[in-house]
Amino acid sequence: MKRVYVNEQWCLGCHLCEYNCAFANSGMTDMVLALKGKPIYPRIHVEEGEKITYAVSCRHCEDPLCVKSCIAGALFRQDGVIRIDRKKCVGCFTCVLVCPYGALAPNEDGVMQKCELCLENSSGAPACVQGCPNRAIVYEEREESQ
Amino acid sequence: MGIDFIYPEFEVVRNENRCIACRVCERQCSNEVHSFSAERGIMMSDETKCVNCQRCVSLCPTRALKIVKSNCTLRENANWQNDTIREIYKQAQSGGVLLSSMGNPKPFPVYWDKILINASQVTNPSIDPLREPMETHVTLGKKPDRVRRDEQGNILRELPPQISLSMPVMFSAMSYGSISYNAHASLARAATELGILYNTGEGGLHEDFYKYGANTIVQVASGRFGVHEDYLEAGAAIEIKMGQGAKPGIGGHLPGAKIVGDVSKTRMIPEGSDAISPAPHHDIYSIEDLRQLVYSLKEATEYQKPVIVKVAAVHNIAAIASGIARSGADIIAIDGFRGGTGAAPTRIRDNVGIPIELALAAVDQRLRDEGIRNSVSLVAGGSIRSASDVVKAIALGADACYIATAALLALGCHLCRTCQSGKCNWGIATQQPELVRRLNPETGCERLVNLMTAWRREIMELMGGMGINSIEALRGNRMMLRGVGLNQKELDILGISHAGE
Numbered sequence: 001m002k003r004v005y006v007n008e009q010w011c012l013g014c015h016l017c018e019y020n021c022a023f024a025n026s027g028m029t030d031m032v033l034a035l036k037g038k039p040i041y042p043r044i045h046v047e048e049g050e051k052i053t054y055a056v057s058c059r060h061c062e063d064p065l066c067v068k069s070c071i072a073g074a075l076f077r078q079d080g081v082i083r084i085d086r087k088k089c090v091g092c093f094t095c096v097l098v099c100p101y102g103a104l105a106p107n108e109d110g111v112m113q114k115c116e117l118c119l120e121n122s123s124g125a126p127a128c129v130q131g132c133p134n135r136a137i138v139y140e141e142r143e144e145s146q
Numbered sequence: 147m148g149i150d151f152i153y154p155e156f157e158v159v160r161n162e163n164r165c166i167a168c169r170v171c172e173r174q175c176s177n178e179v180h181s182f183s184a185e186r187g188i189m190m191s192d193e194t195k196c197v198n199c200q201r202c203v204s205l206c207p208t209r210a211l212k213i214v215k216s217n218c219t220l221r222e223n224a225n226w227q228n229d230t231i232r233e234i235y236k237q238a239q240s241g242g243v244l245l246s247s248m249g250n251p252k253p254f255p256v257y258w259d260k261i262l263i264n265a266s267q268v269t270n271p272s273i274d275p276l277r278e279p280m281e282t283h284v285t286l287g288k289k290p291d292r293v294r295r296d297e298q299g300n301i302l303r304e305l306p307p308q309i310s311l312s313m314p315v316m317f318s319a320m321s322y323g324s325i326s327y328n329a330h331a332s333l334a335r336a337a338t339e340l341g342i343l344y345n346t347g348e349g350g351l352h353e354d355f356y357k358y359g360a361n362t363i364v365q366v367a368s369g370r371f372g373v374h375e376d377y378l379e380a381g382a383a384i385e386i387k388m389g390q391g392a393k394p395g396i397g398g399h400l401p402g403a404k405i406v407g408d409v410s411k412t413r414m415i416p417e418g419s420d421a422i423s424p425a426p427h428h429d430i431y432s433i434e435d436l437r438q439l440v441y442s443l444k445e446a447t448e449y450q451k452p453v454i455v456k457v458a459a460v461h462n463i464a465a466i467a468s469g470i471a472r473s474g475a476d477i478i479a480i481d482g483f484r485g486g487t488g489a490a491p492t493r494i495r496d497n498v499g500i501p502i503e504l505a506l507a508a509v510d511q512r513l514r515d516e517g518i519r520n521s522v523s524l525v526a527g528g529s530i531r532s533a534s535d536v537v538k539a540i541a542l543g544a545d546a547c548y549i550a551t552a553a554l555l556a557l558g559c560h561l562c563r564t565c566q567s568g569k570c571n572w573g574i575a576t577q578q579p580e581l582v583r584r585l586n587p588e589t590g591c592e593r594l595v596n597l598m599t600a601w602r603r604e605i606m607e608l609m610g611g612m613g614i615n616s617i618e619a620l621r622g623n624r625m626m627l628r629g630v631g632l633n634q635k636e637l638d639i640l641g642i643s644h645a646g647e
Contacts, residue, residue, distance in 0.1 A: 012173075013173060014170050014173050014205065015169070015170065016170055019166070019170075023207075032208050037167075051579070131207070133204075135586050135588060135589055136586075
């Protein structure tokens with residue numbers, strides 16, 4: 001399955017992926033309207049150390065702890081993609097506790113959200129990958145599995 | 147402030163209606179122009195630091211930014227222009243030699259733009275390169291004067307060492323140190339993929355790049371940095387750098403700040419020490435001395451590699467080239483006065499040397515007149531900007547062209563001409579790891595390959611239009627060129643007729 005991978009060697013820590021993610025999932029057609037003057041709730045986060053930056057989003061694990069632990073059955077797996085039915089989420093934060101990557105977080109409503117590879121939004125393919133200026137984020141098939 | 151104040155050259159124009167304060171501009175500017183004002187909730191800019199590299203403009207996700215030329219002006223004066231006055235202020239303040247980067251930006255004539263190319267009509271057929279064979283391959287090196295046979299009458303096929311190129315363009319010398327590891331990696335990979343050569347410049351060859359040796363020219367310059375036996379053996383050809391178009395007559399100085407880590411190791415000098423290349427080679431004061439170095443290098447590599455001698459285009463270049471041809475060099479590279487540099491004294495860059503078009507034509511003619519044109523190949527460099535410049539250069543007598551500025555543009559350079567600061571926002575002319583990583587060699591290589599592929603196609607189209615199907619048939623074919631707006635002296639030197647003749 002194609003997944004989003006990050007080559008930390010090329011990550012510049014510019015945070016464009018976060019903005020492209022928030023925009024792609026905003027449902028709007030104008031980035032300015034979608035993001036100007038508001039806090040953003042992206043589904044990818046740039047982790048920053050002193051000499052390294054690295055964008056982290058859902059790994060779409062083969063054996064997803066979040067799906068196993070979801071008490072409301074909101075998280076599920078569809079064609080390998082870990083998806084969330086946000087209507088079912090009760091906001092218990094169990095998934096946040098168990099995800100080793102910190103890939104789940106609530107949005108402004110307090111309902112959990114996560115990377116769903118932009119398959120259903122206006123972008124159609126991962127917006128973080130398309131907008132990365134240094135090809136640090138790639139969307140590809142790799143042999144190793146989680 | 148006060149008497150030292152010089153109004154910034156550029157203004158950062160931010161469209162507040164579009165800016166989403168994502169702070170990408172702030173994070174990407176190594177000059178620290180942009181900042182976020184938490185109190186006001188908006189981005190601010192300090193244009194005194196802006197060098198107009200366009201990094202922020204290129205990465206802004208909402209196109210909220212543009213950089214414009216400041217219109218704060220001194221009283222207009224055709225003699226004392228704004229830039230001239232500013233330079234005086236800077237020197238009155240610093241007492242220093244002014245430094246600049248990249249090629250001469252002054253409005254000297256560009257002869258390429260005053261030369262037009264022929265095309266076939268009616269009486270001689272043009273060739274469609276999409277349907278008919280078209281050869282862009284060239285070999286550089288000494289060619290034999292006559293056919294030689296053994297006692298049985300068989301033709302002797304042994305040639306002096308040659309280098310083979312899929313198209314008549316090579317990436318010219320840029321040292322590891324003046325440009326980054328990733329820039330070198332991009333050039334090396336692209337040259338290999340394209341079947342052409344790149345040039346190490348004077349900084350030695352990083353151990354990671356020995357594998358690209360078959361597509362590498364290793365340079366030996368006056369500082370001899372990074373030169374050792376394996377280095378000479380690694381390349382496909384060896385270049386002796388006598389001069390550089392951007393700064394003829396002077397040496398180089400890579401500041402200690404850039405001699406870090408692998409740069410120091412590759413150059414074989416201590417970290418933090420300034421890498422100073424002397425103006426002359428201290429062992430070369432005559433053609434005979436040059437001959438000694440040419441043959442020392444040939445001896446060291448068992449006569450397996452052609453030796454290139456690179457000189458800046460200066461007065462009497464034809465006589466100089468004639469001397470070089472007689473020194474045993476296989477290839478002469480001539481670098482015109484518009485050639486780029488990582489740093490040069492402004493006065494030298496802007497006032498020394500001559501245009502490559504005139505130098506090339508003069509050299510080719512002189513070597514032909516002396517009957518020694520076949521004993522060397524000619525490579526022309528110093529602002530070859532497009533496929534048509536390449537075609538014109540070949541018709542003027544070049545065997546191939548060197549490009550570097552065009553290659554850097556493909557890698558993201560926006561010609562802000564501040565390489566000397568070492569803070570290149572595009573990851574090219576810098577050694578700061580967080581900036582170097584901005585150039586992903588995968589992208590760099592791809593863009594270089596694209597550029598050269600495009601040029602190769604254009605070269606074929608132009609040749610086809612002339613009814614010529616190989617570079618060999620175009621070389622020195624000045625009948626294919628006409629001048630426009632040139633005086634008789636210029637036409638005579640270029641060896642071409644005026645348009646209409």
